[in-house]
Amino acid sequence: MQSYRIMVIDDEKIVGDMAKMSLEQEGYVVETFLNAEPALARLKEQKFDVVVTDYKMKGIDGMEVLRTVKGLYPETKVIMITAFANLDTAIEALRGDVHDFFPKPVKIKELKASIRRALGRQ
Amino acid sequence: MSKGLVGRWKSMLGLSKERAGQDLSFELLFRSFREVIESNNRALEIITDMGEKLGGDYLFDIIYIKSAYSKLSDAVKRSMESFDALTRKKHLELHGVFDRIDQQIRQMVYSLHPARDEMVVFYEDITWDMARKVGGKNASLAELKNHLALRVPDAFVITTHAFDELITHNSLDTLIQSLENDAAVSESALTELRNLIMHAEIPPDLDAAIDSGIEKIKARCGERCFLAVRSSAEEEDGEFSFAGQFETVLNVPLEGKAVKDASKKVIASLFSPHSVAYQRQHGYHVGKLKMAVGCMVMVDAVSSGVMYSTAPNGDRDMLLINATWGLGKTVVEGQTDGDLYKVKKSTVPEIIEMKQGRKESMIVNLKEGGTDAVRTPEGMRGEPCLKRETALELSRLGVTLEKHSKRPQDIEWAVDKDERIYLLQSRPLRIQQDKEGEPGLSVPAKDSKHALMNNKGIAVQKGVGIGRVFILRQLDELENVPKGSVLVSKYDSSNFVRIMPYLSAIITDVGTPTSHMASLCREFRVPTIVNAADATQVLSHGQEVTVTVGDEENTTVYEGIVKELAGFVDAHSMQMEDIYEFRKKRYILRYISPLNLIDPFIDNFTTEGCKTLHDVLRFIHEKSVMELVDRARYGNALIKKHAAVKLDLPIPAGIIVIDIGGGLNLDARIDHASFEQLSSAPLRAIIKGMLYPGIWHADAVSLRVNDFLSSMMRMPDITSDVSDYVGYNVAVVSKEYVNLSLKFGYHFTMIDSYCSETARNNHIYFRFVGGATDITKRSRRIQLIADILKEYGFNLNTKGDLLIARLANVRKDDMEDMLDQMGRLIAYTRQLDAVLHDDSAVVRYAKNFLEGNYEF
Numbered sequence: 001m002q003s004y005r006i007m008v009i010d011d012e013k014i015v016g017d018m019a020k021m022s023l024e025q026e027g028y029v030v031e032t033f034l035n036a037e038p039a040l041a042r043l044k045e046q047k048f049d050v051v052v053t054d055y056k057m058k059g060i061d062g063m064e065v066l067r068t069v070k071g072l073y074p075e076t077k078v079i080m081i082t083a084f085a086n087l088d089t090a091i092e093a094l095r096g097d098v099h100d101f102f103p104k105p106v107k108i109k110e111l112k113a114s115i116r117r118a119l120g121r122q
Numbered sequence: 123m124s125k126g127l128v129g130r131w132k133s134m135l136g137l138s139k140e141r142a143g144q145d146l147s148f149e150l151l152f153r154s155f156r157e158v159i160e161s162n163n164r165a166l167e168i169i170t171d172m173g174e175k176l177g178g179d180y181l182f183d184i185i186y187i188k189s190a191y192s193k194l195s196d197a198v199k200r201s202m203e204s205f206d207a208l209t210r211k212k213h214l215e216l217h218g219v220f221d222r223i224d225q226q227i228r229q230m231v232y233s234l235h236p237a238r239d240e241m242v243v244f245y246e247d248i249t250w251d252m253a254r255k256v257g258g259k260n261a262s263l264a265e266l267k268n269h270l271a272l273r274v275p276d277a278f279v280i281t282t283h284a285f286d287e288l289i290t291h292n293s294l295d296t297l298i299q300s301l302e303n304d305a306a307v308s309e310s311a312l313t314e315l316r317n318l319i320m321h322a323e324i325p326p327d328l329d330a331a332i333d334s335g336i337e338k339i340k341a342r343c344g345e346r347c348f349l350a351v352r353s354s355a356e357e358e359d360g361e362f363s364f365a366g367q368f369e370t371v372l373n374v375p376l377e378g379k380a381v382k383d384a385s386k387k388v389i390a391s392l393f394s395p396h397s398v399a400y401q402r403q404h405g406y407h408v409g410k411l412k413m414a415v416g417c418m419v420m421v422d423a424v425s426s427g428v429m430y431s432t433a434p435n436g437d438r439d440m441l442l443i444n445a446t447w448g449l450g451k452t453v454v455e456g457q458t459d460g461d462l463y464k465v466k467k468s469t470v471p472e473i474i475e476m477k478q479g480r481k482e483s484m485i486v487n488l489k490e491g492g493t494d495a496v497r498t499p500e501g502m503r504g505e506p507c508l509k510r511e512t513a514l515e516l517s518r519l520g521v522t523l524e525k526h527s528k529r530p531q532d533i534e535w536a537v538d539k540d541e542r543i544y545l546l547q548s549r550p551l552r553i554q555q556d557k558e559g560e561p562g563l564s565v566p567a568k569d570s571k572h573a574l575m576n577n578k579g580i581a582v583q584k585g586v587g588i589g590r591v592f593i594l595r596q597l598d599e600l601e602n603v604p605k606g607s608v609l610v611s612k613y614d615s616s617n618f619v620r621i622m623p624y625l626s627a628i629i630t631d632v633g634t635p636t637s638h639m640a641s642l643c644r645e646f647r648v649p650t651i652v653n654a655a656d657a658t659q660v661l662s663h664g665q666e667v668t669v670t671v672g673d674e675e676n677t678t679v680y681e682g683i684v685k686e687l688a689g690f691v692d693a694h695s696m697q698m699e700d701i702y703e704f705r706k707k708r709y710i711l712r713y714i715s716p717l718n719l720i721d722p723f724i725d726n727f728t729t730e731g732c733k734t735l736h737d738v739l740r741f742i743h744e745k746s747v748m749e750l751v752d753r754a755r756y757g758n759a760l761i762k763k764h765a766a767v768k769l770d771l772p773i774p775a776g777i778i779v780i781d782i783g784g785g786l787n788l789d790a791r792i793d794h795a796s797f798e799q800l801s802s803a804p805l806r807a808i809i810k811g812m813l814y815p816g817i818w819h820a821d822a823v824s825l826r827v828n829d830f831l832s833s834m835m836r837m838p839d840i841t842s843d844v845s846d847y848v849g850y851n852v853a854v855v856s857k858e859y860v861n862l863s864l865k866f867g868y869h870f871t872m873i874d875s876y877c878s879e880t881a882r883n884n885h886i887y888f889r890f891v892g893g894a895t896d897i898t899k900r901s902r903r904i905q906l907i908a909d910i911l912k913e914y915g916f917n918l919n920t921k922g923d924l925l926i927a928r929l930a931n932v933r934k935d936d937m938e939d940m941l942d943q944m945g946r947l948i949a950y951t952r953q954l955d956a957v958l959h960d961d962s963a964v965v966r967y968a969k970n971f972l973e974g975n976y977e978f
Binding site (some may be wrong): 010012013014015017018019067081083084098104105106107108109 | 144178179180181182184185186698701703704707806807
């Protein structure tokens with residue numbers, strides 16, 4: 001069986017490291033990036049089923065990641081996480097066809113559940 | 123007894139000449155107290171939240187840590203301000219303590235690395251961020267010494283910074299860098315390099331630093347001790363063990379040249395052909411890796427060896443010890459014919475098998491330094507080199523280390539002639555994963571039909587714990603709890619911290635998920651259920667059980683060992699611990715959540731004893747309660763300034779009530795109140811107990827003649843301090859607070875209690891001093907009260923005829939029940955001493971009281 005591919009973009013190493021470890025336990029193939037540029041470059045050569053991205057990053061931010069991903073692969077689901085949660089960012093993200101939106105710290109169990117929903121494996 | 127303790131007792135008895143001024147009004151006093159309590163609560167909530175968020179179940183980032191910590195430090199600062207107002211700056215030195223801890227935490231949170239370029243560092247000064255500087259092996263041993271207080275010999279480290287200095291001072295850097303690019307370095311080039319290191323000149327400041335390290339060891343351990351000079355390569359996160367790759371020089375005399383030569387030998391071993399090959403195989407850039415050197419005091423070992431905290435075949439229940447006479451070198455290096463112990467570790471460790479080795483030769487320390495292999499004396503060869511008790515103690519140490527590091531450990535140890543076990547090394551043991559038992563992050567659900575308890579109580583820390591039930595009736599039994607037990611207790615208590623690292627699980631009948639104890643359980647990752655109602659009834663002492671606390675906060679206790687669940691013991695978050703960033707970020711909790719200040723009666727209960735913010739909060743809380751207790755006791759002079767109301771009761775208790783906010787429900791300003799008008803929850807509960815039918819014995823029990831004389835004799839020292847409002851007892855109350863001072867005859871009782879909806883704030887402080895009758899009877903009465911209070915779960919201290927008891931962190935309804943019992947106890951014991959004619963009466967009357975039989 002082919003594994004689902006998940007990409008995690010966050011400018012703090014710990015977020016990517018912890019997400020990778022937890023999600024690999026679920027059988028996903030996980031790649032992590034500390035900023036969006038190399039992540040988007042990688043996306044051009046490889047499709048991912050779910051992209052988990054930080055909202056606020058230096059350079060390319062989460063909204064731009066979302067637009068690029070949707071431009072490349074409309075069916076890829078994007079989950080946004082952010083430390084600066086407020087209603088406006090949430091609304092903006094949801095308008096932009098984001099699958100889910102979580103304020104940090106994110107409960108790993110909830111992230112896993114959201115990914116399962118995104119992949120339609122309830 | 124230390125002078126400090128005497129002083130404290132005196133001040134509690136009111137015998138101290140010094141008395142704080144009485145200018146602080148009760149309103150201000152109480153407001154400050156409330157502010158302390160409120161800030162402390164906020165701080166503890168943040169600590170709890172941080173423990174949860176950094177526990178491995180959440181993705182978090184530094185922004186969370188920064189914001190949580192800034193709230194936490196604000197709350198602690200606010201608490202200190204109110205505390206200063208309350209105590210009128212009695213404990214100003216606490217600010218210095220806070221500043222030090224705060225600075226340590228901020229350094230971590232904001233990655234402020236102080237300019238650390240020491241070349242020699244002692245173990246006790248090694249902190250979280252120094253792993254690269256002191257090398258992996260030293261960093262982990264220092265951690266065990268400093269944070270788990272395990273017995274690790276005294277040691278200093280020659281750091282990687284010193285290594286750099288040595289290399290550049292001798293212009294060896296270019297040579298070493300060239301190794302990186304040269305895939306096939308010749309053996310002769312490596313030999314040349316090692317020779318250059320052996321003959322290198324030590325830079326003067328390093329030379330002086332090593333000499334002063336040696337002097338310090340001499341001052342601590344004496345001239346006659348020796349050092350083990352050992353490698354400790356820099357490594358980021360202990361991914362590879364480097365086991366046996368580098369040199370160790372044993373039994374080096376405490377003398378400059380010898381230590382320096384040995385250190386050079388260790389450093390040179392970084393470039394031995396097999397070590398270079400090992401580094402290449404594991405992806406290290408040869409020439410990049412640096413070497414720190416540990417100089418550790420030699421243990422005069424009677425026996426030593428290696429322990430695997432989990433048998434290498436992955437059998438989680440088994441632990442292996444390999445032991446030999448003398449130094450452990452032969453065992454460590456696998457030239458083993460030592461004794462092999464197989465120990466079952468799941469509950470109380472049990473030696474399953476002991477294979478005796480021939481132990482034909484042994485390594486001994488030579489008097490002038492160095493070691494030698496000698497033939498083992500005939501008589502010793504056939505003897506096991508560990509006593510049974512020592513082997514078991516060692517096993518418990520192995521379990522502790524595995525529990526602490528969340529993974530199996532490979533441990534080097536030594537035992538001296540006094541049977542003291544020294545820890546010489548502990549590193550992760552790589553074992554094959556049993557596919558079936560591959561640990562997941564969630565605890566599997568299991569048929570709960572045959573459970574002893576199902577979904578009772580509140581989940582505090584999830585996980586699986588297997589062990590024998592120990593029902594704790596009284597706190598002083600903590601000493602007897604076998605390691606690996608499932609502790610079952612009526613109340614929770616931060617005193618459990620003493621044994622927490624060794625417990626498999628904790629279940630309490632009452633308690634809250636935000637208590638001190640609960641946050642400690644999270645810190646130690648002990649699966650814990652609180653508020654389980656009747657666990658002490660349902661579970662039986664000695665019964666083997668499996669406790670599961672699952673993802674959905676479902677809690678179950680099964681009878682016996684549930685095999686399917688055994689693989690999940692400790693498995694939770696185990697892999698998160700493998701992430702370096704996670705461990706590093708989590709490290710700040712070390713300075714926040716552990717609690718070192720436990721018992722107010724022991725000597726470290728001082729500002730200097732505060733090592734963490736939790737300690738600071740605990741100190742503030744305890745001293746604030748004491749402040750109230752003391753002030754309320756001297757409060758009689760203030761009565762005239764306050765609304766003092768006489769309490770009309772059907773018993774002649776003669777209580778005056780001073781309301782400082784919501785404690786009385788009076789329509790008009792009148793000078794007496796009835797029981798119905800009492801709105802102070804704790805006072806109401808106490809009075810309810812005192813009014814319990816049959817408890818207040820109206821007839822004074824006749825005193826015998828010598829009792830009477832003894833009473834006369836003792837009168838002055840008991841009454842001199844108590845009250846100038848003769849004949850009256852005083853209660854200072856608010857809606858949720860009471861400080862009640864009672865004098866019946868020659869007994870002086872004081873209860874200070876806070877009783878609110880928030881269990882964490884609640885406390886009962888009970889003090890009893892009593893006279894009349896002779897000392898034997900007085901001590902019998904103290905014994906009786908102590909027996910009863912112990913049964914209720916109080917933390918007790920008695921001294922002569924003074925008794926102090928505390929209970930904290932209890933829910934409001936349980937508080938009210940308890941205060942009701944206290945009221946009964948006060949009434950019951952009022953004249954009891956006169957009937958306590960022999961020791962058996964103590965047991966009898968205590969039993970009667972607990973059974974609700976209040977007849978004399």
